[in-house]
Amino acid sequence: MQVEVRSDGKVEISGYVNAIDRYSKELYGSKGKFIEKVAPTVFQRALEKARNVDMLLNHDVRRKLASIEEGTLALKEDNIGLHARAVISDTEVIEEARCGNLKGWSFGFRALSDSWEDDGSVAKRTLEDIDLMEVSLLTIEPAYIATSVQVRSEDMEQRCIRDKPNGKESEEEIEKQRSLVATKVWLLKNVLFS
Known part of the structure; x- marks a missing residue:
């Protein structure tokens, strides 16, 4: 993800929301x-x-940062994955960018078609058709691995990779992810599609 703090006070963010064919x-x-x-x-x-x-921001429908409809968000799939470019003016997100707290991207969707494999160790799901509901900037760890974050301004450049050095997460981080997923599932079932 590339984040550029512009001189007009807005932030231009671009990068890959998700790489296709990667678990x-x-x-x-x-x-x-x-x-x-x-x-x-x-x-x-x-x-x-x-x-x-x-x-x-973090899948929160109350925190809309940009949209295709408003002309502030562009999304396109290429041979790498889903690429996004957005111009935002949310002051909290600008501060999160300056502090290096943006950790990656995620997306909200409704699965229309998927397939499953189970080799005995862990089940593998392939999404074959979806309704794309939203894309999110995250200040929490993303579900997909190797998210890079870059922040640039006229006087600052910062790069960091947000992977775990040993590939493991604490029980607290895992529980936060479980809770977030459960909340999203509940919202989808009981609020958005009821």
Whole structure:
């Protein structure tokens, strides 16, 4: 992710929300633990169907940062994955960027078609068709591995990789991820699609 703090006070953010055909970290759902990946052309087809996609902060619908409809967000799938470019003016996000607290991207979706494999160790899910609901900037660890963050301004450049050095997370981080996933599932079932 590249974050450029502009002289007009706005922030331009660009980068890959998700790389296609690459597995996530372990996730937890109704079928237990699993990893997932997005098949090629899934995002392209989702964008062709979508009237609008919003960019949120940490999947919070109350924290809309940009949108396709407003012309402040552009999304496109290429041979790497889903690429985003947005111009935002939210002062909290600008401060998070300056402090190096933006940790990556995520996306909210409704699965229309998927396939599962289970080799006995961990279930593997492939998303084959989705409705793309939103993309999010995160101040929490993303579900997909190797998210890089760059912050640039006229007087500052900072780069950092937000992977765990040993590839492991604390129980507290895992519990936070489980809670976040459970909250998203509840919201999707009980609020957005009820």
